[in-house]
Amino acid sequence: MDFGLSSDQVLLHDTLVRLLEDVAPLERVRAYAENDDDGGAEIWQALSEIGVPGLLVDERHGGAGLGVLDAALVAQALGAHVTPAPFVASAVLAPLALRLAGSAEQQAAWLPRLVSGATTVGMALAEHTGAREDTGVTARDGRLVGRALFVQDIDADAFVVAARDRTLHLVPADAAGLTRASLVTIDRTRRWGELVFENTPAEPLAQGDAASTLAALVDHGRVMTAADTLGAAQHMLEAAVAYAGQREQFGRVIASFQAVKHLCAEMAAALEPCHALVWYAAHALDAVPGEAHLYACHAKAHLAEVGTQVAKTATEVHGGMGFTDLLGLHYWFKRIGLNRQTFGSPERAREDAARAQGFA
Amino acid sequence: MDLSFGPRYEAFRHELREFIAAHLEQAPRVTESRVLNPRDPQLLAWQRLLVEHGYAGRTIPREYGGYGAAPDMLEARIIAEEFATAGVSPGISGQGIMMLIPTLLEFGTEEQRRRFIAPTLRGELVWCQGYSEPNAGSDLASLKTRAVLDGDEWVINGQKIWTSTAHLADWMFCLVRTEPAAPKHKGISFLLLPMTSPGLEVRPLKTMTGDASFNEVFFTDVRIPADSMVAGRGDGWRVANSLLGHERGMLGNPNVTLARFNALVELLKRETVDGRPLLEQAALRERLLRIQGRMLALRANDLRVLSARLNGSNAALAAMIVKLEGTELRHELERLAIDALGELGVLYRGSPHLREDGLWQQHYMYFLGLIIGGGTSQIQKNIIAERGLGMPREPGLK
Ligand SMILES: Cc1cc2nc3c(=O)[nH]c(=O)nc-3n(C[C@H](O)[C@H](O)[C@H](O)COP(=O)(O)OP(=O)(O)OC[C@H]3O[C@@H](n4cnc5c(N)ncnc54)[C@H](O)[C@@H]3O)c2cc1C
Numbered sequence: 001m002d003f004g005l006s007s008d009q010v011l012l013h014d015t016l017v018r019l020l021e022d023v024a025p026l027e028r029v030r031a032y033a034e035n036d037d038d039g040g041a042e043i044w045q046a047l048s049e050i051g052v053p054g055l056l057v058d059e060r061h062g063g064a065g066l067g068v069l070d071a072a073l074v075a076q077a078l079g080a081h082v083t084p085a086p087f088v089a090s091a092v093l094a095p096l097a098l099r100l101a102g103s104a105e106q107q108a109a110w111l112p113r114l115v116s117g118a119t120t121v122g123m124a125l126a127e128h129t130g131a132r133e134d135t136g137v138t139a140r141d142g143r144l145v146g147r148a149l150f151v152q153d154i155d156a157d158a159f160v161v162a163a164r165d166r167t168l169h170l171v172p173a174d175a176a177g178l179t180r181a182s183l184v185t186i187d188r189t190r191r192w193g194e195l196v197f198e199n200t201p202a203e204p205l206a207q208g209d210a211a212s213t214l215a216a217l218v219d220h221g222r223v224m225t226a227a228d229t230l231g232a233a234q235h236m237l238e239a240a241v242a243y244a245g246q247r248e249q250f251g252r253v254i255a256s257f258q259a260v261k262h263l264c265a266e267m268a269a270a271l272e273p274c275h276a277l278v279w280y281a282a283h284a285l286d287a288v289p290g291e292a293h294l295y296a297c298h299a300k301a302h303l304a305e306v307g308t309q310v311a312k313t314a315t316e317v318h319g320g321m322g323f324t325d326l327l328g329l330h331y332w333f334k335r336i337g338l339n340r341q342t343f344g345s346p347e348r349a350r351e352d353a354a355r356a357q358g359f360a
Numbered sequence: 361m362d363l364s365f366g367p368r369y370e371a372f373r374h375e376l377r378e379f380i381a382a383h384l385e386q387a388p389r390v391t392e393s394r395v396l397n398p399r400d401p402q403l404l405a406w407q408r409l410l411v412e413h414g415y416a417g418r419t420i421p422r423e424y425g426g427y428g429a430a431p432d433m434l435e436a437r438i439i440a441e442e443f444a445t446a447g448v449s450p451g452i453s454g455q456g457i458m459m460l461i462p463t464l465l466e467f468g469t470e471e472q473r474r475r476f477i478a479p480t481l482r483g484e485l486v487w488c489q490g491y492s493e494p495n496a497g498s499d500l501a502s503l504k505t506r507a508v509l510d511g512d513e514w515v516i517n518g519q520k521i522w523t524s525t526a527h528l529a530d531w532m533f534c535l536v537r538t539e540p541a542a543p544k545h546k547g548i549s550f551l552l553l554p555m556t557s558p559g560l561e562v563r564p565l566k567t568m569t570g571d572a573s574f575n576e577v578f579f580t581d582v583r584i585p586a587d588s589m590v591a592g593r594g595d596g597w598r599v600a601n602s603l604l605g606h607e608r609g610m611l612g613n614p615n616v617t618l619a620r621f622n623a624l625v626e627l628l629k630r631e632t633v634d635g636r637p638l639l640e641q642a643a644l645r646e647r648l649l650r651i652q653g654r655m656l657a658l659r660a661n662d663l664r665v666l667s668a669r670l671n672g673s674n675a676a677l678a679a680m681i682v683k684l685e686g687t688e689l690r691h692e693l694e695r696l697a698i699d700a701l702g703e704l705g706v707l708y709r710g711s712p713h714l715r716e717d718g719l720w721q722q723h724y725m726y727f728l729g730l731i732i733g734g735g736t737s738q739i740q741k742n743i744i745a746e747r748g749l750g751m752p753r754e755p756g757l758k
Contacts, residue, residue, distance in 0.1 A: 002362055003433065003660075003667040004675075009361075069361055241749050256752040261745035268744050269681040276660035276678065283361050295656065302653035350649035351642075359625070359639055359648070 005073070005279070013073045019046060020081040026328050032084045033188030033331065039155060040084040048117025053091045061111035063095070068220065072227040072282035079231030079339075082189045082331045086120045086153040088224045089160075093217050094121035097160050100213040101168050101205035110170070121170075122156035124148035124195055125217060128166070129344035137197055139163035142204065144171065144197035150342065154182050154193025161195070161202065162217075167210045169202035176201065187338035189331055216285075219293055221343040222300035223281045229307040229339045230271075230278050232332045236314035237267045239329060243318050254317075263313050270306045277302060297353035301346035307336040363434070363663075373438045379413060380446045387448035390619045393717040395449045398486050398528060407451045407483040415439055416451035417481045420461065425478025433666040440615030444622055450615075454525065456480040456487035458610040460533050463550075463603045467591045472552070476531075488555075489607075490520040490534030490577060491600065497522075498739050500535070501544045501597060505579060507536040507551060509586065514538075514551065516559075516582040522733070526562050526575035529555050539594050544758075548596035553584045569725045570709065604735065605679070609665075611734045612686020614658035617693065620723070621655055624648065624697050627715070631701060638700045647696050654689050658682070677748040684740035687731045694724035 005013075023046040032038045047053070055071055057063025071092050078087055094114055098107050113119035126149055127136050137146035148161060158172045171178060177200040182193045205213075241264050244255035254260050281299035284292040311333040315322040322329050340346065354360040380387065387406060394400040410416035411427070418435070420426020429435070443450040451457075461480055464473050479485040496503040505518025516536060526532065532553055539547035555562070559582040564572035591599050628639040628648065638644055661678050668675035697720040698705035709718045731737050745751040 002671060003663040004361065004671070004673060006361065241751065244751065252755065253752065256755055258742070258754055261749075261751050262738070262741045264749055264751060265684075265741035265744035268677060268749055269684050269741070272677050272681050273657040273661035273685065276662075276664040277657040279361065280363075280656075280660040280663070283363060287363060298649075298653040298656050301649070302657055305650070305653075347646065350646060350653065353652070354645050354649055359645055360642075 003276070003279070005069075009070060009073055012070060013077055015050065016052075016074060016077040017080070019050065020077060020083055022046075024081055024083045024085075026082075026331070029082050029084060029189055029331060030328065036182065043083065044085055044117055044120070047085055047087070052085075052087065053117045054115030055091055057095045057111050057115050058099075061107060062115045063111070067283070068092075068223065068285040069279060069282040072223060072278055075224045075227035076231035076234075076278070079228035079335065080235040082232065082335050084189045084191075086122070086156060088221060088228070089123040089153045089156065090114060090120040092220055092224050093123050093125075094160055096220055097168055097205055097213065097217060100216060101207045101210070103207055106170070106203070106205065119158065120153060120156040122151050122153035122159045123217070123221070124151045124159050124161040125214070125221065126150035126152075126342070127164070128162055128214060129218060129342075130348055136164045137161055139165065139167055139169060139202070139204070142201060143177075144169060144200045144202045146197055148195045148197075150183070151180075151193050151195050152190075152342070154180055154191050154195075159195060160205070160217075161197075162214050165210070166214045168205040168213060168217075170205060171195075171197075171200060171202045185338055187331075187334040189335055190338070192338075192342075215293070218343060219296035220285060222296045222349065223278065223285060225339045225343050226274075226281065226299040226303035227278050229303040229336050230274050232335050232339075233267075233271055233274075233303075233307045233310040233314075236310050236329065236332050236336075237264065237271055239332075240264055240267070240314040240317035243321075247319070260317060263317055267310045267313050271310055274303055274306055293356050294353055297349040297356065300343060301349040301353070304340040304346040304349075308340060311336045369434050369438060372435060373442065376415065376438065376442045379415070380442060380448060383409065384446075384448070387446075390444075390447050390449055391623055391716045391719060393719055393722070396722075398452060398454050398483060398525065403449065403452065404483045406449060410451045411481055415443075417457075417461075420465070420477065420481060424465075424473050425481050431670055433663060433670060436666065437615075437663065440618065444615060444619035447619065447622060447626075450619075452483045453610065453616075454483075454486060455489045455533075455607075456485060456531075457483075459489065459603050459606050460487050462606045463533075463590065463599060466602060467550075467595075467599050469587075471587075472590065476552070485531060486525060486529045488523050488526040488529035488532045488575075490523050490526070490532045492522045493519060494521050498736060500600075501548065503535055503537060503548065505534070505536045506540070507538050507549065509538075510583075512586045513583045514586060514588065516551070516553070516579040516584070518579050520577040520579075522565075522574045523562075523577050524574045524733075526555065526577050527564050527572065531555060532577070533590070535596050535600055538596075542594055545597045546594050548600070549593050550590045550596040550599040551584065552588050552590065553582065557582045557584060559583070567725075567729065569722050569729075571722075573726075607734050608683035608740075609679070611730050612658070612682040612684070612690075614655055614662050614682075614686060617655055617686065617690050618659065620690065620693055621652065624693060627697055627720075628700055631704075631715075633702065644696070644700050647699075651689065651693050651696060654685070655693075658685055658689065677744070680740075680744050680748050683734060684737055684744070687727060688737065691724065691727040691731060694720055694727055698724055 024043050032040045054063035055066050059065045135147045135149045161169045177198040179196040247254050281295035284295045388403050414427035417426040418429045419431045422428035493503050507514040507516045538549040559580040561578040563576045566572045631638050665675050665679045707714045
């Protein structure tokens with residue numbers, strides 16, 4: 001019994017941090033953000049070489065068979081480096097969808113390709129955490145009709161689509177009758193988009209209870225998003241403290257001004273417990289089923305709030321420099337801002353938590 | 361990471377549930393104002409029962425009157441959860457139990473431990489904490505109350521202030537200056553003394569809650585035996601700092617917050633406005649859930665801190681934020697109850713239609729006191745910035 005990271009988990013996180021510093025430094029992220037044709041392929045390739053896409057896939061299908069907490073540490077590291085990588089959808093949610101709802105043949109067909117990193121799968125789930133503009137997809141006789149907005153990883157090779165009746169479907173990106181369009185979000189480090197289905201053939205993921213699989217996907221998505229925000233916010237706090245320690249005004253470093261110190265302390269006080277919250281929420285998805293949903297909602301909502309506070313405050317501590325494109329701090333600000341809205345806004349996630357407890 | 365509440369823990373939880381159910385008649389509820397009175401006979405009887413069954417003082421060694429169990433964070437969590445869920449008091453949590461006992465276990469002599477720990481744990485010895493002085497609040501190390509050795513006695517002169525429960529206490533642990541020539545932090549010692557000592561005078565101070573819960577304490581040639589010191593001469597600051605860690609953990613304790621959260625949910629279910637339960641109001645629910653999110657983060661943080669303490673790893677920053685975050689959260693929680701009650705929320709003791717003895721108002725104000733006491737929120741931020749984040753000290757501070 002213990003509540004903390006194992007030495008293997010610390011090693012996993014540290015390995016990833018070193019790799020990302022090497023393959024995806026800020027200049028690389030900037031290049032990706034500024035060029036729509038840049039798929040960031042070599043970044044995903046590097047992550048694939050150390051087994052990131054297969055982290056959660058069982059060993060039978062060539063994966064590492066690790067747990068959700070390990071995945072959360074990866075998400076945290078990616079958030080900390082604002083890394084463009086299709087991790088959440090391809091390495092967490094798609095394997096989960098296949099595990100819970102895929103047939104043995106579907107698992108055998110898809111999992112090895114996911115594990116190698118050769119195939120990526122985007123997620124069209126957003127209609128179930130807040131449909132806008134009357135979007136939604138209807139499934140009938142192996143075909144899909146309708147529109148899905150806020151599709152995660154729109155550049156992917158295939159998509160998992162949640163239809164209105166909550167059934168899940170796998171659709172290759174080149175399927176007949178499928179049109180995709182990119183959205184221009186403030187966060188340019190990941191790509192979101194829109195799918196239009198016109199009688200598009202799709203492969204149902206039909207095993208098990210569709211509604212509970214979809215709920216599990218949303219819960220996992222929320223915890224991964226929370227972990228990504230945690231990493232991004234932790235980076236911003238550290239950047240603010242470092243900057244304050246070196247920037248001088250009025251003849252002294254600004255870190256010696258109590259107003260600046262208190263801004264940093266407030267960020268740390270809010271953010272530090274978030275590590276444990278994310279650990280607990282991630283671990284609960286594997287090991288404490290009775291609490292998993294509640295913690296997933298709260299991890300997502302709480303990290304959205306704390307992330308927003310840190311993003312604003314850390315930018316302020318940097319003064320005018322924080323506002324520039326040159327410094328690049330805005331990539332973290334925007335990543336946190338996007339994370340706040342996806343998989344359900346904090347208000348939505350809290351209302352889900354209220355319902356789960358019979359409060360609403 | 362291993363939180364498997366395996367069969368052993370399920371059995372433990374089951375046993376505890378049965379214990380609470382069997383003793384529900386005797387158990388003080390968290391919504392009763394008696395839980396704030398350390399001399400309340402029902403609370404004292406409850407405390408003795410809890411100690412006997414190992415639900416209070418669980419890890420305190422048997423030879424000092426505890427239950428002698430090995431520290432186990434899941435057991436601790438289960439105990440906290442079950443008491444909170446049942447809405448019953450988890451026992452007494454005054455300065456004696458929460459602060460002095462851990463200090464004696466760490467720094468006390470065998471004789472001091474044997475003499476003080478058991479009766480303190482049973483609630484028979486009530487303690488107060490004599491640290492703050494009129495001119496030494498946030499800057500505690502500038503304290504001036506003096507103790508001078510005269511033969512085999514310390515002779516104490518000076519004044520303490522804001523001393524909670526001094527009017528009820530049997531004993532005081534206090535900080536005094538014994539080495540006036542030494543630098544500020546090195547000249548302080550930690551003493552234990554009976555409140556019945558001749559020359560000691562307690563003057564209650566009424567607080568904003570209407571209670572006289574803290575006091576001024578005056579020392580005029582108060583004499584106590586030389587062996588009343590914990591640790592050595594000039595070690596008082598070190599002892600106090602270790603103890604402050606316990607105090608700050610206690611003041612922000614998220615498990616106590618959980619019990620109040622559950623009480624708040626019940627309140628929102630039970631109370632109505634325009635004939636409808638308050639919980640049906642989306643705006644109140646949103647505030648409730650925000651509080652719950654922060655509380656769950658602090659509870660997970662608590663597990664992390666506890667676990668790190670048990671296996672010797674480092675979670676210093678996680679421990680450092682507990683007082684600040686915990687007391688601010690608690691104040692906000694109590695405030696939500698008042699807002700939800702609306703006009704009923706501003707009724708106070710003695711009024712018709714008052715809810716729960718006025719405890720929501722009382723806690724709301726009292727927790728503002730605890731945001732100030734034990735090191736103010738601003739001081740906590742200084743500590744977090746300087747010790748937690750490594751930022752420089754304010755230049756020119758003495
Ligand atoms: C309900 C309650 C119970 C208490 N119980 C006890 C007790 O049992 N025993 C005991 O010994 N004491 C007790 N205290 C006293 C408590 O520890 C002090 O009130 C507290 O440490 C603050 O000291 P002060 O009141 O002198 O305020 P001051 O130190 O004068 O502070 C006033 C304001 O100035 C700010 N400030 C001061 N220094 C700094 C700085 N360096 N940087 C930024 N801001 C600063 C403070 O944050 C505060 O806002 C209690 C207080 C309360 C409210």
